[in-house]
Amino acid sequence: MGKITTLAEFIVERQRDFPYAKGELSSLLSAIRLAAKVVNREVNKAGLVDILGSHGEENVQGEEQQKLDVYANEKFMNALRAQGEVCGVASEENDDYIVFDDENTYNGKYVVLMDPLDGSSNIDVNVSIGTIFSIYRRVSPAPGPATLEDFLQPGTEQVAAGYVIYGSSAMLVYSTGNGVNGFTLDPSIGVFCLSHPDMKFPETGKIYSINEGNYVHFPEGVKKYIKYCQESDPGTRRPYTARYIGSLVADFHRNLIKGGIYIYSGITRSPNGKLRLLYECNPLAFLTEQANGFASNGFQRILEIKPTELHQRTPFFVGSKDMVAKAEEFMEMYKEQTV
Secondary structure: OOEEEEOOHHHHHHHHOOOOOOOOHHHHHHHHHHHHHHHHHHHHHHOOOOOOEEEEEOOOOOOEEHHHHHHHHHHHHHHHHHHHHEEEEEEEOOOOOOOOOOOHOOEEEEEEEEEEEEEEHHHOOOOOOEEEEEEEEOOOOOOOOOHHHHOOOOHEEEEEEEEEEEEEOOOEEEEOOOOEEEEEOOOOOEEEEEEEEOOOOOOOOOOEEEOHHHHHOOOOOHHHHHHHHHOOOOHHHOOOOEEEOOOHHHHHHHHHOEEEEEEEEOOOOOOOOOHHHHHHHHHHHHHHHOOOEEEEOOOOEHHOOOOOOOEOOOOOOEEEHHHHHHHHHHHHOOOOOOO
């Protein structure tokens, strides 16, 4: 049996990738690791205590908050504040960004953007859910409070990003711009262990993930791509298999391992789609490109989009390079046609 590498050991070993950081980024990632373990514990016992179900309020997106949403948001906020490396956090669950306004955090070099519990509508039916996070170096002067400018940076400026999936096992997958690595939590000792080193999207795959219930409202390019996926062609391994869980982290994780494309496009009543650029699309796009895949809004590289607001939404095409490129071909070909 080979040597087991823990997440803590791996983070320390990779500090040399960031000579300018002097350990701050490693400390920040350790805070995320700790919060993920706490949230995973609550997810695992959610059916046994009064934490499952609705919190009775809506978030800024107009979606009903679940109790675990609020719990996860609080735990990640507290863990990040305690480390002192973060001057502010923007969360899908909060209307505005949160400034950590004590003397210790005013010197923080980083801001974090996160979806603390993605896929929370699946909590009550025991489907895999997750946490998505994104880390940037602040652009405002330090010491001082975080500003909106710190959060409205294009995805190309991320220094790290990742997700945690709470499923049959808990996994933390992250990148600091030097490949993607996955760590599985060993519940017997409470430690994340390296289980998926150097993760890569296959160049192409056989899975397409999209909510076809919205088919009649899709742009023509998406409709044509779906038909392409369903046609038989042995040369391109078609027809592809449709797999859609409805939990972004779970769909993305499966496609990363097996090869495939995930699409959440705009629809007639919501041309920019549902997914948030800063909390979901940018971090997953960063991981995707580090894992030999590609992420697009159908016409443009996700990481090059300049954000204009915290809760900005965007269509999202992400996964194996060849599949995303083909989807973009259809989007370009039929861009003038209305739904």
